[in-house]
Amino acid sequence: LIITTIASDQHxxxxxxxxxxxxxxxxxxxxxxxxxxxxxxxLLDTRVISFAGCAAQVFFVCFLxxxxxxxxxxxxxxxxxxxxxxxxxxTLLGSRxxxxxxxxxxxxxxxxxxxxx
Numbered sequence: 001l002i003i004t005t006i007a008s009d010q011h012x013x014x015x016x017x018x019x020x021x022x023x024x025x026x027x028x029x030x031x032x033x034x035x036x037x038x039x040x041x042x043l044l045d046t047r048v049i050s051f052a053g054c055a056a057q058v059f060f061v062c063f064l065x066x067x068x069x070x071x072x073x074x075x076x077x078x079x080x081x082x083x084x085x086x087x088x089x090x091t092l093l094g095s096r097x098x099x100x101x102x103x104x105x106x107x108x109x110x111x112x113x114x115x116x117x
Contacts, residue, residue, distance in 0.1 A: 003028070015093045016082070019075045022102050026071065026109075030064040033057060059117040067109025074101045 002024045006012045037057065041047060049057075081092050 015078055015095075015098045016075075018095075018098050019071060019078060019102065022105070023068065023071055023075070026064050026068045030061065030068070033060045033064065055117055059113045062116045063109045063113035065109070066112030067106050070105035070108040071102065074105055 003021060006017045006021045006024075034057070037049065037053070041049075078093060081089050085092065
């Protein structure tokens with residue numbers, strides 16, 4: 001719901017909502033990684049998972065949660081600039097800077113996952 005609302009409404013194309021959209025995508029991904037396998041195991045009454053499946057699940061969970069923590073840090077910086085430096089907000093957090101910061105958050109999550117799996 002958040003993803004479609006932010007993507008469709010032109011008034012919500014601001015840095016705060018851009019980061020919120022990225023956070024919603026990360027949350028959706030983290031739920032999509034863990035819940036289907038646990039539900040399948042519960043329905044089939046099994047506790048078996050292959051090594052490759054386990055490694056892939058650990059990689060994606062580390063990736064998504066690492067990116068989420070980085071994105072939450074960036075969102076706190078966004079709120080800091082909006083509250084403490086409102087006159088510089090447009091300069092410090094332009095669309096290009098927001099895209100770069102979001103890309104760094106996703107890349108940080110990827111590097112975090114590479115280090116932990």
